[in-house]
Amino acid sequence: NGYAYDDQQYAIGIRCLAAPVYNYENKVIAAINLTGHISTFTDEKVKIIKEKVLQAASEASRKMGCTPK
Template identity: 40%
Template sequence: IKDEKKLISEIMKVGNCGYALDNEECEIGHRCISVPLYDYSGKIVAAISAFDDTDALTDTRIKEQVLPAMKKLSGQLSALLGWEEA
């Protein structure tokens, strides 16, 4: 993303949905999804990501399997860092 307004819009979108998706922007034929890890103060301190071929990391698979599992893991790891879900 080279346009500042588009970048800010994408950052807001990611913040609202709770995950980031790289849809072949980094590497053609591959997708990556990331979710944040929070510390005791609620600050994002890290992220976990899943990277695979576009054929394997489909929208349906992301929605039904990958994202729920990653959000669960994010919550568990964040809890180890002292984060408590509101």
């Protein structure tokens, strides 16, 4: 699916969503993530946050020379 989602598995009350950043060799070199408390990282916002994180990772990958598959 291209992202990782932690829904309080690591810490109660904390959610995290992350996506990889690729370089010109299509190798993972970094990740972009967003972590927040469930009071602000609500179920309703997960879809929006996921899209924003995926967009940011895609843009960073493009700037690192990654070509889409």
